Amino acid sequence: MANFSSLAARARYAVPQGLPLKLGVLLVIGVLIAGPLLRVLFETLPPQTIAAWSDVVISPLSRNLLWVPLTNTLILGVGVACGCVLIGGFLAWLVVMTDVPFRRTIGLLATLPFMIPSFATALAWGSLFRNSRVGGQTGFLEGLGLPVPDWLSWGMVPTLIVLTAHYYSLAFTVIAAALATVNSDLVEAAQMTGAKRGRIFAGIILPVALPAIVSGASLTFAGAVSNFAAPALLGLPVRMQTMATRLFGMIEIGQTARGYVIAILLIVVSAVFLWFGNKIISGRRSYATITGKGGRAKRFELGAARLPLLAIAVVICVLTTIVPVIVLIASSLAPSSSALFSDWTLHYWLGASNPAIAQGQAGVFHNPFIVSATSTTVSLGLVVAVTGSVLGLMVAFTLARYRAGFLSGVINQLAFLPLLVPGIAFGAAYIALFGAPIGPFPALYGTFTLLVIAGTAYLVPFSVQTGRAVIQQVSGDLDESARLTGAGFFRRLSAITIPLASRGLAAGAIIIFVKIMRDLSLVVLLFTPTTPVLSVLAYRYASEGFTQFANAITVVILIISIAATLLANRLQTKSQPWLKN
Template identity: 65%
Template sequence: MTVPLRRLRPSLARYGLTAAMALILVVLVAAPLATILIQTLQSGGGAWADVLASRLSQNLFWRPATNTMIIGLAVAGGCVLLGGFLAWLVVMTDVPGRPLIAFMATLPFMIPSFATALAWGSVFRNGRVGGAGGLLEGLGFSVPDWLSWGMVPTIVVLIAHYYALAFTVIAAALSTVNGDLVEAAQMTGASRKRILFGIVLPVVTPAVIAGGSLAFAGAVSNFAAPALLGLPVRMQTLSTRLFGMIEIGQTERGYVLAILLIAISAIFLGIGNRILNSRRSFATISGKGARPRRFTLGTMRLPLALLAWTVCILTTLLPILLLLAASLAPSSLSLFSDWTLHYWIGAADPAFARGQPGIFHHPQLISALTTTLMLGAGVVFAANALGLLIAVALTRQKVPVLSNAVSQLSFLPMLLPGIAFAAAYIALYGAPIGPLPALYGTKLLLGLALTAAMLPFAVQTGRATVAQISGDIDEAARMTGAGFFHRLWAITLPLAARGLAAGLLISFVNVIGDLAITVLLYTPTSPLLAVLSYSYASDGFHQFANAVTLVILVISMLATCAATLLRGRRRQTFA
């Protein structure tokens, strides 16, 4: 039986698009990960033995792994408690100022973790490990080492950074709790405590586990906070140890650490999924409509509101104000006196700041700013273009098995620690591949890695946007003879423009604030802003580091505000 060519073409087009996306994802995601595993096995597994079972293994893996686990579990627990508390206040109580508290509670994740770490150092740093002390030491307080450096400040900084994730997930789950359950319990005389722990908490268990898992994965892979607050006292985590191995040329050991770091993240995410799957049902939404029920806080209304506002201010406004003061003060011992603009616009002076000019007089800053903006724009456009094509393939042109593989591969970078992902790119593309030259130390390698890392955000944004466009419009255009790319350009892009632009801006914020990937892959002759800030801080030039970090924050906040405005207009358009 002969199949008509016009009936065969749609199938070929569908298969071709999905297959092309699968091939690109193999190149960007699967191949680098497979390469690091292969390279660690090529030498007979010697690198594995060195890391896991040698006299060096205690310092190479076991102690950093223990520190990583402690930080990950503590941050996950702290984020669930803090984010869950704020989510409960905003969604289920009559606390005043709920919308503004909800907005403030989502901002910390937009502030790079190294910014919060620098702000912590401006207040709590002591001079026992070299360099100047912080504000408290300048006021005459003796700040203990455990509060200045190491495990405790790293955990606090990471909780302040990641609790926004737990808040967002738990708040979304609490908003779906059927108010009839709460009302029925109140009618039987159940106390507020019994309702909270007996009804509300069990039904939002999936969100609690998801929020804790996201915070854990972020904490164990974070490089900036343990590097700035832990390395001065030789506290190593897997991410900082991995960076050290790559930096000194022990790449195979670094790749082993990358695989182990990925495995730890995967194991704990798998445990969370297993716990969720073991529960029979979390259903709280039925076919009947139900009004939300809010707890009346009574005399605790104002104290709890004050507590919520204190948390929000300490994790959003205060770090920014401290960074601003620390970028103007000659000494962090006295943050609010003798301010000077030298660290911003001053010319080089041998008698001041060891001859370092202000950041806007330093050619490296201008180069880093230009490179960051251009690379960020290029990465987000490439990632969102791929994300849109993948979204179209998954939403409109499904292919059995292959579509599922594309979906899984596009989401995989979300689960991978950034610094381990960067190590995988060095393993595959750091050396020549046939006629292709080595990309190590080039902007192209950095751009490819960041594009792959942004794909989960781009694909999810693309799928959500494409799903709102009726397939009948595309089918009608196809019937008139319009080709795939013509339909994409003339129909899909205009209708999805605002949603895609909002996703593009959010991806841009993530790119310019990324340190875990860029610290391994940046071009030495032209570092990015995040790497420049880290380099200044590592060399003891904290005022310059704070100033560069504020530049990043200003760019991030402008992009975030633009994304918020676009989303607001998009909601009005579809209302």
């Protein structure tokens, strides 16, 4: 009886399984994610800064500080979301549900634009369509003698086009996955009853794809409203401000309190739209289309429309993938954007300093600042890939193995919170938290460490999602058996989970590497001359009129990113054999 009482008392005071790990993970992501965002809010509440709210929202300055940028931001967000759903949905329908030729090639090309940084597409647009309104070099079309109107060179229209070309891949991927679940039996049954194609589309296909359409619209809206590169390159020269560019301007000139208010409002705009999209999806009726029966894809015969629709798809894919890359390469070799394909020179790549060319700027491989930026950027990508993967693995392991309980829910919400926060607002949050000393810790602004911490925190959702996917492939029984033999947590992780999921984890690390390599919105506020990164350097060169250097640097980023992406895809295919089919 005494032994039984002893065991009962021990069980009463035993630490719940996984609690130390949950608390440790919660502490880390709380400091990295919740801490900076709360600090931004608190920075705007003291008496000396509370006036920033009225300045931004209701003062005579508010029109230029908030309402005009907000209007432009919403126009961009809604316009890009609609354009991406239309283009991505069209290509998804063509690839998944029709007998169009070269479906796989179209599908591959439709996923590539998102690999190309948005500032690369914006630079390519400028090289083609820039006119003489703001001075400097003119674009290729004007060099041919073709008049290019201002509305096509600068402002809202080119920004809308560039962002739509960049983000439609997201909508394509999401909608294509949904259309692949449409059961052919439903379509055939409708055809047998005499239903026309329009009726089948509206009654069967559209309801099944509606959640994906809303998700695609939400993702592309959030991406467009938070994008800094395209509005900055194509809008700022003609004073078109969005909330992202206005936030950047406020921080740049030292009006940090107003900048933090704009950051908070930008987060609210993005979060509200994403919440609204989720609300639509959660409130709809359920349409079950996957059953226990075997299914096959139902492809509509296009007949005489096959070749015209193929031509439209090819034109879209080529204009958004191949053309920008060709223009960037040509511009990095041409003496001016107005003569892209003549008098090529390697000076902007290999040339030494020449006072007669580009104000004495040496070529990319001879420019110590660009070489240093390349080294810093690659180092940043590698370090963030490692730290992000480790943190993502810890969070994913916690959520996969100890999913029950309140703490797990909090960890899950915090881990995916950065998806709601625009990159430039997240960068502002890190300036607010780490821009000044904290107790015995020095200020981190302008250090490589701050770039690593911010990049790791911002990419936590991607690393968690990748980590969770690979950990769920490893049976929990293996971990439990090792635990019963006395193996500690880190021993189990290093001996079982990591070796069995190594390929998937490596692919996830490479994806993180690519994202931080080509990200501009996050790092543009954290950039200093002591921590140069290639994306911000390309933006700076473009802003100062050194188009060839900006495009050459962007080509370097593209080469590294595409090579890493192809490697990641190869690793994912090997770790997930079903992707081969």
